[in-house]
Amino acid sequence: MTDGATVSTMEDLVAFCLARIAEDEELLDWGNPVRIVVDPxxxxxxxxxxxxxxxxxxxxxxxxxxxxxxxxxxRALGDPAAPLQPHGEQVIRILAETWAGHQDYDPGWRPDGTA
Structure with missing residues (x-):
């Protein structure tokens, strides 16, 4: 980007997802058993x-x-067994979309690549 904005990397995307997972796990650590009503x-x-x-x-x-x-x-190592398409990054982009409403979510991470 040339407008001075920071370009998010795969590392940023992974860090974002792992932070959200850690937040979810922290909620679990509160020790309150959560129950969902199936049929009231x-x-x-x-x-x-x-x-x-x-x-x-x-x-x-x-x-x-x-x-x-x-x-x-x-893929980065040029391993011939690696998929030709960026499937790994795409999986993480799809996963990150779970938290698209989070203030730290970067719209550039959308799976379709649109911001």
Whole structure:
């Protein structure tokens, strides 16, 4: 960019995503079991624990980021086994879109590349 704005890098994108995951995990660490009502009119306890699923989701997001970074590392090294297209970065862009409403989200990270 020539207008003096900072160009976001893959490193910035990864740091943003990992910070949001850490925030989610911090909420989990409060120790309050979150429950979601499945059917408020159903018999008995119609809610399910959300804590375990949320924790698994955080772990899965971290795993996706690690995988995507590995793909990008292979591409940077010129490994012939690496995909020709930037799939790793695209995965992280899609994941980051989850937090598009966050004040630190850079619109340039949109998966379609538009700001």
């Amino acid at each position: 009119h159903g018999p008995g306890d119609a809610s399910i624990p959300f804590h375990d699923r949320w924790k698994a989701e955080c772990e899965a997001k971290r795993g996706l980021i690690e995988w995507a970074q590995g793909v990008e590392d292979l």
